[in-house]
Amino acid sequence: MPTGIALRDPRQQLFEAAVRVLVRDGVTGLTSRAVTTEAGVAKGVLHRHFADFDAFLTELVLDRIALIEAQATALRDAAGTGTVADNLTRALMTFFEPVTVAIVVLVIARDELRTRLRAAGTTRLPLVGEGTAMIAGYLTAERDHGRIAPDADIAALAPTLIGTAQLLSTEQDGSPPQPSAVRNVVTTILASALP
Template identity: 75%
Template sequence: MPTGVALRDPRQQLFDAAGRVLVRDGASELTSRAVTTEAGVAKGVLHRYFADFDAFLTELVLDRIAQVEVQAAALRDVAGTGTVAGNLTSALITGFDPVGVAVVVLVIARDELRTRLRAAGTARFPLVGEVTAMVAGYLTAERDLGRIAADADVDVLAPTVIGAAHLQFTEHEDDPAKSEAVRKVVTAVLAGAVR
């Protein structure tokens, strides 16, 4: 990239490039060079905005977590409308898009990244923990509205939904049947709790 050319939101440009590399090539191929090449910028651009590559990866995951927090508020806002399974299915498909699934793999693969994320105050299992909290918050709102049984243990239901649904995302990847597969899983997990 020529010097003197202004970048529009370089951090986001780098995050988007990292997402594309993760989805296409996997966590093992995600390097600073791969990210800057994919973004079409000089390698120094990444180090201008981030202290090192692990700091970049930490911010990448924190950015995804911030997106989940926005989605969690939107999901709580739809409590009482539509169906519980339908609302959760939509939220999970958005939360576990291909980049989200790839970021989970990245977090699992990199010890230093997990250490930095935990120091930043994330869930014990970064990103998955925040998505689980989103589901628990939504189920609690539905329980308060009487659409989930009063004795439903949302702290057990939420990770069960997440674990079962996550398997669908890893097995179906770009399959258009993924939505229906996730809906079936969500419906089955919540069968005894939905009123």
């Protein structure tokens, strides 16, 4: 006789619970027990699907990286439409939503997680590196459309945009920066790169 309800997708359910705990309680509140309690499942469920808690966290970050890769594709596809500043402002606001900011802090705080992510082939600073690549890919596509100057230093512009947007996102009291503040940063940084 069954002794519980079937889980819809245990891995995804655990990821969603971890994100809620991380955003609400921070890195110190993110434990395997907190995740399983938030998900409403027995602690053994996490260990049935993952070798240990760091393996779970590694998969959580890789799952977020896959979302960023999808965002990068959509942003590159937007090249040549709208304005460069508007496209970048939306992309940076979406990228630095509270979950991403919290996961970046998590990656910085956990040595074993960084080690496992590097072994999985991520950038030196996971999420931030993929975000920088996303912005660089978009700027390159816009340069191909003639909307970014041919001599623009994309290798400098992309990390500058990501780093500044990250600072704006972490300086707030838990709320995202105003779009106007992000747009101001974008237009200032891009001023010399526009044809």
